[in-house]
Amino acid sequence: MLTIVQVYPELLGTYGDGGNGLVLAERARRRGIAVRLIHAGMDDQLASADLYLLGGGEDGPQRLAVELLANAGFGQQVSNGAMVFAVCAGLQMLGTSFSVHGDDEYRGLGLVPAVTTRATTRAVGDLVTEVNGTLMVGFENHGGATSFGSGVDPLGTVVRGRGNDGQTDGCRMGRIWATYAHGPVLALNPWLADAVLAEAIGRDQLEPLDSVADRLYESRCRALMNLGVD
Amino acid sequence: MRRTLRLQIAVLVVRAVNWASPRLGRGSGTVAGGSVGLGIAPRLLESLADRRTVILVSGTNGKTTTTALIAAGWGEDPATNDTGANMPAGQVAALVRSSSRRAVLESDEGWLGASVEATQPAVIVALNLSRDQLDRASEVRQLAERWRTVFVSDRAKHSVIVANALDPLVVFAADGAPNVRWCAPPTSWTADSQSCPRCTNPLRRSAERWWCECGLAQPASTSYFDGDDAVIGDVRIPLELALPGSFNRGNALVALTALGEVGVDVTAASKRLATVRAVAGRYDVRCVDGQPVRLLLAKNPAGFSALLESIGSDHDIWIAINARVADGHDPSWLYDVPFEILRGRRVRCLGDRRFDLATRLWYAGVDVDVGESLVPQTDRVIDVLANYTAFSDLLAESQPC
Numbered sequence A: 001m002l003t004i005v006q007v008y009p010e011l012l013g014t015y016g017d018g019g020n021g022l023v024l025a026e027r028a029r030r031r032g033i034a035v036r037l038i039h040a041g042m043d044d045q046l047a048s049a050d051l052y053l054l055g056g057g058e059d060g061p062q063r064l065a066v067e068l069l070a071n072a073g074f075g076q077q078v079s080n081g082a083m084v085f086a087v088c089a090g091l092q093m094l095g096t097s098f099s100v101h102g103d104d105e106y107r108g109l110g111l112v113p114a115v116t117t118r119a120t121t122r123a124v125g126d127l128v129t130e131v132n133g134t135l136m137v138g139f140e141n142h143g144g145a146t147s148f149g150s151g152v153d154p155l156g157t158v159v160r161g162r163g164n165d166g167q168t169d170g171c172r173m174g175r176i177w178a179t180y181a182h183g184p185v186l187a188l189n190p191w192l193a194d195a196v197l198a199e200a201i202g203r204d205q206l207e208p209l210d211s212v213a214d215r216l217y218e219s220r221c222r223a224l225m226n227l228g229v230d
Numbered sequence B: 001m002r003r004t005l006r007l008q009i010a011v012l013v014v015r016a017v018n019w020a021s022p023r024l025g026r027g028s029g030t031v032a033g034g035s036v037g038l039g040i041a042p043r044l045l046e047s048l049a050d051r052r053t054v055i056l057v058s059g060t061n062g063k064t065t066t067t068a069l070i071a072a073g074w075g076e077d078p079a080t081n082d083t084g085a086n087m088p089a090g091q092v093a094a095l096v097r098s099s100s101r102r103a104v105l106e107s108d109e110g111w112l113g114a115s116v117e118a119t120q121p122a123v124i125v126a127l128n129l130s131r132d133q134l135d136r137a138s139e140v141r142q143l144a145e146r147w148r149t150v151f152v153s154d155r156a157k158h159s160v161i162v163a164n165a166l167d168p169l170v171v172f173a174a175d176g177a178p179n180v181r182w183c184a185p186p187t188s189w190t191a192d193s194q195s196c197p198r199c200t201n202p203l204r205r206s207a208e209r210w211w212c213e214c215g216l217a218q219p220a221s222t223s224y225f226d227g228d229d230a231v232i233g234d235v236r237i238p239l240e241l242a243l244p245g246s247f248n249r250g251n252a253l254v255a256l257t258a259l260g261e262v263g264v265d266v267t268a269a270s271k272r273l274a275t276v277r278a279v280a281g282r283y284d285v286r287c288v289d290g291q292p293v294r295l296l297l298a299k300n301p302a303g304f305s306a307l308l309e310s311i312g313s314d315h316d317i318w319i320a321i322n323a324r325v326a327d328g329h330d331p332s333w334l335y336d337v338p339f340e341i342l343r344g345r346r347v348r349c350l351g352d353r354r355f356d357l358a359t360r361l362w363y364a365g366v367d368v369d370v371g372e373s374l375v376p377q378t379d380r381v382i383d384v385l386a387n388y389t390a391f392s393d394l395l396a397e398s399q400p401c
């Protein structure tokens, strides 16, 4: 049984981020993989899981979520081998420190050597990243600039938008994956959803699953790479 | 305030531009003139609102409908920006068009402070705050903070605030203002206020009320529903509306409460607003290529949630989604809409972002049909839910049946 936990949706769900849990669970289910999707509220005890999903949040809720996760033994779950897929503020929270408002600096979860500072401008718009030769399309809306320490690979190279710093987007460190593309990025990129799913259950690949999501991915790639909207 | 020559000229220019712009094929003639007028005389709105009794209406959802209900309930044709042009230029245009001593003006949430300052409203209606177009608007909590600054300031000290007691963000904003009338319009949307706007701790809810351990809590309402009756202070009104949906009953409750505060007999007003059938094309049945459709506008998760609940299970549904400037470029919010209630039904997906919609619905277990164009299907009226520009497109393409 694959257990997926969507972490604190009431704090980390600004941009429909709950969509990622739905997409993963549904893609597993339709292939006959037994799956349980838990929405872990901030009042609940944090369930142990194979895969944790961190969404984006507004400033106050982001800080509270870090505090709650630190106290809930999240770091222990990750060092025991749980996988993490984080978007937007979720990426910032995984690092050692982040600044959200003004110059105040807050301590992150420290699971990834990453420091987020406030960028001079907010990045709002389409984000396209090349991940090992495949395009990842999404949308970003954040004010951070993130730099990573050694031993951390970026998730991919920015083709359009800003991501971490205008050059790279997100990170991949062991079973911790993150991107600045917020909200339901896995809905827009079915191939990435399947890559996350395959990693979570320890398979090399999954059998194909045809759906309208493939047409969405194709239409967004065409639109964003200016190949003309269909 | 004495009108200076500059102000008089500004008014004349607003009239001239608004007369000319629809004829020149530019816009509907509600904003262009106002902008030019404000450029000539920045205090134009203040001057135009002077000596009028003003009701301002703001909030994420229901502004245009509530404004229309107040205008109808007030009677005698008050000045109003009833097409939804809700920034200062649209408000100026509305006041230039009408010499009525009464004005009901819709205000964009982000412009509320400026609107209050300029119009010195007798009543400010605070409907609700929820996520809408986050790629260009500020975060919803920051908006609540800004409202709070307005409501407790000297600018609003002579205004009565008619506020939604069920919305924690609105209560956070209005709590502490000197004159508040709390209303309880029916709502099922709580996703934008699960953590306390004051302290971010989790909000607690029971069937009757919400509260937080920090002390922020649902105030007692003096306007509410008791069965089908609206109760406003000590007046009880059996309310039957031409507009559908429980959310419109809530809008009517708030509208009547606002009217009571400017001395209108709310029972008489309720009969007038009950006859409103359509608001700026919304709820109207029109024909698109021979197909009768009922056009419904929903722009964000809270709005969609309210509309989806009001659609009969035997109705055919089309949904049209765009993500142009006026809609916000990011349709991620589709995943915050509880489309799961359509599971087992078939929905035709339209608009620029029909694949985003179809994918969302597919994951919700809803049957989808990704329509390339509108083709008449049936004699029955189809409910069409559309977001902002998709709605405008449909309205423009449609004719009276």
Ligand SMILES: [Zn+2]
Residues within 6 Å of the ligand: B196, B197, B198, B199, B200, B201, B212, B213, B214, B215, B216
């Ligand atoms: Zn609180």
